[in-house]
Amino acid sequence: MTAPRDDTPSDDTEAARAREAARRRRLAEVFGDVLPDDTSDSPRPTARDEDWYRENRPPHHGG
Template sequence: MTDPDDADTASSAAAAASDTAAAASEEAARRRRLAEVFGDVLPEGSSDEPTPTGRDDRWYEENRPPHHGG
């Protein structure tokens, strides 16, 4: 015999997955409509965002010029 709560849980999980897929589809459609109207005006990133260099703060402290103190 199956527990009715198990069936409710399974149907709830399926509904949640369906809602997530529908939301993602709606978001993609919204982005396409915006791109059709406005074009690709702004890039995803801007030129003032820092680019990762692979160096941590320690590297900068070790290579700090003497006239910057510390």
């Protein structure tokens, strides 16, 4: 016989999430957002880039 499954997070899980959130807040306070996920000069893929990729993809990569 198996015990009923409890899908609610345990106190340990909630405490671990709270500690992780606090750690991330402290790091953000000290270091800030060092590098944004995307910068204004990041290249933006275009349809032409996708075409070039498909035309120049090595045969051993399939497709």
